[in-house]
Amino acid sequence: MGCKIIFSPQAIADLERVVRFIAQENPEAAVRFGNELIDRVAMLENFPLLGPPYPKRPGVRKLVSPPYLIFYRVREADNAVDILRYWHGARTEPDLSSQD
Secondary structure, eight states: OOOEEEEOHHHHHHHHHHHHHHHTTOHHHHHHHHHHHHHHHHGGGTOTTOSOBOTTSTTEEEEEETTEEEEEEEEGGGTEEEEEEEEETTSOOOOOGGGO
């Protein structure tokens, strides 16, 4: 049985922000790209250790979906994956300290 995927409120807000921004120019592409970001996370259901550890934050992993980085945490005891943030790779990396 796969892991349960849980989106943090911040990850949901990040995803909405990305889709709204792209939709200003191309609504269809915005929906497509938003779905791609969600589909990328769906892979973690069966492969929760897919992304490498994020060395700046113990217990956090990073999955790449160009140009975005998806920060997440695996909770093996709960068979769950917490999606913490969607973050554009060109930006300075996010402060994940509030994700404890």
